[in-house]
Amino acid sequence: MEGNGKKARTVITKAPQETFALGVELGKKAKPGQVYCLNGDLGVGKTVLTQGFAQGLGIREPVNSPTFTILQSYEEGRLPLHHFDVYRVGDVEEMEEIGYEDCFYGAGVSLVEWPGLVEEILPEDALWITIEKNLEMGFDYRKITVEGED
Ligand code: ADP
Numbered sequence: 001m002e003g004n005g006k007k008a009r010t011v012i013t014k015a016p017q018e019t020f021a022l023g024v025e026l027g028k029k030a031k032p033g034q035v036y037c038l039n040g041d042l043g044v045g046k047t048v049l050t051q052g053f054a055q056g057l058g059i060r061e062p063v064n065s066p067t068f069t070i071l072q073s074y075e076e077g078r079l080p081l082h083h084f085d086v087y088r089v090g091d092v093e094e095m096e097e098i099g100y101e102d103c104f105y106g107a108g109v110s111l112v113e114w115p116g117l118v119e120e121i122l123p124e125d126a127l128w129i130t131i132e133k134n135l136e137m138g139f140d141y142r143k144i145t146v147e148g149e150d
């Protein structure tokens, strides 16, 4: 990938627990200031992966998509977790009002569901996780691509 030392890898999961487990692994490895873009259609498992990620960080309170509040932050883990669901965001100004810059460029880790809707504010070194279904492979099959890891 463009010789920048960043890798891409693909993980196949066949049950929600497996996607959750990938989230746990990523959460354990997460570093301060990272932004993870979670790409994929409704119902592919972005929130399932986020729930695993939160567990990997040591967060015990329940994590759900902040569809109406857009941002939910969790402070009890190894690093602060800022979980964005920007599905209902109208424009970037709204993201500024929410204070996304303190999240993206602070000491915590950010996860963004529906990143394509706020593309212009995403850091260049963001990690991208794309989850895809393939119904020919079964209802619970997911192909997960992780891009931008060290
Ligand atoms: P999103 O946040 O992408 O809209 P959710 O994580 O809320 O999606 O929901 C994903 C749904 O798909 C859950 O009901 C989950 O049980 C189901 N599912 C089935 N197979 C998988 C899998 N392999 N990985 C993740 N979720 C799966």
Ligand code: MG
Pocket: 046, 047, 065, 085, 113
């Ligand atoms: Mg979701």
